[in-house]
Amino acid sequence: MLTKFKMIKLFRFIYGFKFCPLKTLLVSSVSIFLLSACNSGGVEQCLKDETCGPAIEVLRISGDLPIDPTDPLWNSPNAPRQVRVELEPQMITNPKWPNPSIRFVNVSAVRNDTELAIALEWEDATKDKSYGVSAMYLDMAAVMFPLKSQGEPPAITMGNDGDMVNIWQWKDVQANGNIMGFKNKSDSQRLSDPGIEDLNAEGFSTLTTQDHQDVTGKGFWADNKWKLVLKRNLKTKDENDVQFEKSSLMAVAVWNGSNKERNGQKGLAGWLLLKLA
Amino acid sequence: MPEVYNWQLGRKATYVYEEKHPKEQFTFVFNTNRCIACQTCTMAHKSTWTFSKGQEYMWWNNVETKPYGGYPQFWDWKILKMLEQSNPGQNVWNVRKTSNKAIHGVYEGVTIFEAPAKIGLNQQAIGYVPTDEEWRFPNFGEDTAHGREFTQSREGTFGGDNGTKSVLPEHKIWFFYLQRICNHCTYPGCLAACPRKAIYKRQEDGIVLIDQSRCRGYKKCVEQCPYKKPMFRGTTRISEKCIACYPRIEGLDPLTEGDQMETRCMAACVGKIRLQGLVKIGSNGEWAHDPDNPQYYLIRDRKVALPLYPQLGTEPNGYYVPSRHVPRAYSQQMFGPGVDHSIDQYMVPDRDLLGVLQLFRTTQRIIFKWKREPGPKIFETNIHGKKFEMFNDTIIGFNRKGKEIIRVTVEEPFYVRPEENVGAI
Numbered sequence: 001m002l003t004k005f006k007m008i009k010l011f012r013f014i015y016g017f018k019f020c021p022l023k024t025l026l027v028s029s030v031s032i033f034l035l036s037a038c039n040s041g042g043v044e045q046c047l048k049d050e051t052c053g054p055a056i057e058v059l060r061i062s063g064d065l066p067i068d069p070t071d072p073l074w075n076s077p078n079a080p081r082q083v084r085v086e087l088e089p090q091m092i093t094n095p096k097w098p099n100p101s102i103r104f105v106n107v108s109a110v111r112n113d114t115e116l117a118i119a120l121e122w123e124d125a126t127k128d129k130s131y132g133v134s135a136m137y138l139d140m141a142a143v144m145f146p147l148k149s150q151g152e153p154p155a156i157t158m159g160n161d162g163d164m165v166n167i168w169q170w171k172d173v174q175a176n177g178n179i180m181g182f183k184n185k186s187d188s189q190r191l192s193d194p195g196i197e198d199l200n201a202e203g204f205s206t207l208t209t210q211d212h213q214d215v216t217g218k219g220f221w222a223d224n225k226w227k228l229v230l231k232r233n234l235k236t237k238d239e240n241d242v243q244f245e246k247s248s249l250m251a252v253a254v255w256n257g258s259n260k261e262r263n264g265q266k267g268l269a270g271w272l273l274l275k276l277a
Numbered sequence: 278m279p280e281v282y283n284w285q286l287g288r289k290a291t292y293v294y295e296e297k298h299p300k301e302q303f304t305f306v307f308n309t310n311r312c313i314a315c316q317t318c319t320m321a322h323k324s325t326w327t328f329s330k331g332q333e334y335m336w337w338n339n340v341e342t343k344p345y346g347g348y349p350q351f352w353d354w355k356i357l358k359m360l361e362q363s364n365p366g367q368n369v370w371n372v373r374k375t376s377n378k379a380i381h382g383v384y385e386g387v388t389i390f391e392a393p394a395k396i397g398l399n400q401q402a403i404g405y406v407p408t409d410e411e412w413r414f415p416n417f418g419e420d421t422a423h424g425r426e427f428t429q430s431r432e433g434t435f436g437g438d439n440g441t442k443s444v445l446p447e448h449k450i451w452f453f454y455l456q457r458i459c460n461h462c463t464y465p466g467c468l469a470a471c472p473r474k475a476i477y478k479r480q481e482d483g484i485v486l487i488d489q490s491r492c493r494g495y496k497k498c499v500e501q502c503p504y505k506k507p508m509f510r511g512t513t514r515i516s517e518k519c520i521a522c523y524p525r526i527e528g529l530d531p532l533t534e535g536d537q538m539e540t541r542c543m544a545a546c547v548g549k550i551r552l553q554g555l556v557k558i559g560s561n562g563e564w565a566h567d568p569d570n571p572q573y574y575l576i577r578d579r580k581v582a583l584p585l586y587p588q589l590g591t592e593p594n595g596y597y598v599p600s601r602h603v604p605r606a607y608s609q610q611m612f613g614p615g616v617d618h619s620i621d622q623y624m625v626p627d628r629d630l631l632g633v634l635q636l637f638r639t640t641q642r643i644i645f646k647w648k649r650e651p652g653p654k655i656f657e658t659n660i661h662g663k664k665f666e667m668f669n670d671t672i673i674g675f676n677r678k679g680k681e682i683i684r685v686t687v688e689e690p691f692y693v694r695p696e697e698n699v700g701a702i
Contacts (some may be wrong), residue, residue, distance in 0.1 A: 095472070134409050134509055135499070135515065136509065205474045237621045263472050263473075263497070264472060
């Protein structure tokens with residue numbers, strides 16, 4: 001993976017400005033609270049004093065973590081507490097996106113001894129089938145974590161040079177009667193494809209699928225609402241994966257297919273605190 | 278944004294990245310006068326590259342009937358309209374400024390890369406994503422002629438209102454075929470638009486490719502290529518485009534044992550309208566002076582072959598001999614201000630030009646150099662008041678190493694089938 005990244009960096013045309021959360025704040029009109037909260041004292045301090053934006057309390061249970069969003073665990077009175085997070089426009093890089101159509105996402109999380117599951121829930125009146133052969137715009141969502149837990153947090157812009165982030169992205173690939181595919185997959189593989197990718201990035205244009213995929217999950221749409229669960233082991237052997245030894249920063253993004261949202265055209269929030277107990 | 282020199286516009290123009298050039302550039306010349314729209318090129322392409330699931334609607338090579346046809350439908354109307362709306366009435370050429378650095382004059386309007394700043398648009402270039410319907414009928418408008426007189430003609434023939442016939446140099450009733458592949462532009466719109474930087478221009482031959490392992494299917498290239506040649510594939514969720522048959526360009530086709538070959542669509546051309554090659558780029562980024570190269574000769578030396586919609590600003594590397602019977606204003610909109618000069622040359626060609634025109638589609642191998650050996654005079658006439666003499670010269674084409682690969686004469690040899698074979702197929 002590292003070699004892959006170095007190669008990509010060779011080809012990259014570096015943007016003229018340095019990635020830094022403060023500058024990010026200046027050039028964008030993105031919520032000051034969400035993006036500036038982590039500036040003082042770096043990730044460590046921020047995790048310690050919990051000043052990193054809204055905190056998502058990770059409920060600890062002893063049983064299995066179901067990836068089915070319709071499972072009672074996610075819908076009972078004992079379900080983990082949902083935090084309503086506001087999604088902001090993406091006004092940092094072209095193509096800018098001043099009006100994302102999804103403005104709120106409810107985030108909750110649960111863990112057991114070995115695994116972590118994150119649930120996202122947002123209102124979307126269209127389960128998108130609004131694509132044909134020549135164009136396709138899918139509903140998507142992602143969560144992002146810094147790889148490091150010390151120093152300044154990586155830029156919210158998918159990390160920055162030398163500051164890698166780990167991204168878990170989900171796409172509604174089961175739209176259109178299970179026929180749309182994923183690259184390099186056979187038809188039968190596509191039929192069972194949950195549409196989840198485990199990725200890394202070091203800034204714009206560097207998003208890369210990992211060789212080793214560790215994330216599972218499932219999306220479910222009903223009553224004008226998407227419910228999505230993403231699950232992974234707390235610890236993995238992949239050096240490019242975030243390791244959940246303690247609390248972590250987390251960012252969230254949601255794309256609405258019917259609004260032709262893709263790439264930087266999304267609603268996003270970060271950094272939040274994923275508080276492990 | 279950086280400024281780059283665009284020789285087709287005769288000026289510097291803004292682009293997303295700094296000016297950079299390959300060692301050689303893939304170019305081609307299409308003679309629209311010769312095309313019969315048999316679509317053999319289209320099928321040669323299709324059967325080579327886009328025969329799989331998800332690629333059904335893809336025609337990296339297509340031939341459309343102008344003025345009404347287009348694949349995708351109305352692609353040029355739409356981008357020209359957007360360009361016009363971004364800078365109303367100002368997108369004009371100044372031919373008085375013609376010089377060595379501006380061989381077709383200077384374009385004083387805006388390009389697709391300059392238009393966004395004019396209208397406050399936050400993207401690299403103006404553009405749009407065509408709909409499924411627009412992609413669906415690649416030969417819509419086939420053979421539909423333009424000309425009011427046609428519909429009003431009482432005789433129901435190609436006559437005018439008062440029985441006046443359409444005569445050259447311009448026909449009142451007209452259509453022509455426009456053959457299109459990716460132009461492998463010097464300043465590609467697709468490359469500029471890609472937020473992933475998944476599109477690159479090859480250093481060795483200037484061929485523009487989408488890295489299939491980097492593409493994530495955002496369709497920005499589809500949106501911002503003005504020629505609409507990148508296409509999205511639903512089954513892989515990523516985009517694809519014409520790859521200029523690069524294995525053949527590299528000489529990897531076993532047929533010629535290492536000799537560099539023309540693309541499939543060029544080699545299949547029945548009408549002998551196509552000639553493709555590679556031109557050398559000098560260290561200053563300019564085309565190196567090389568009139569012995571048939572591409573350089575037709576495009577830069579004789580200015581007979583002209584770029585397609587140069588005003589869009591991508592410096593496309595597909596060049597066209599404009600159709601001689603089409604109203605000049607239409608052709609000038611499509612090929613720039615060099616149309617009159619081109620047609621003057623083409624209608625009454627001298628011995629060299631007539632010679633090079635014989636090389637089209639005579640060999641699958643790329644011709645890097647041509648030479649003419651004089652022959653006897655065989656014909657003489659007047660064309661629009663100009664004297665024209667034809668000589669049966671011999672034209673020889675050479676490969677990169679200087680080895681002869683083709684030899685043709687201006688007058689095609691006449692073969693008489695022996696009596697015993699009459700009736701044989």
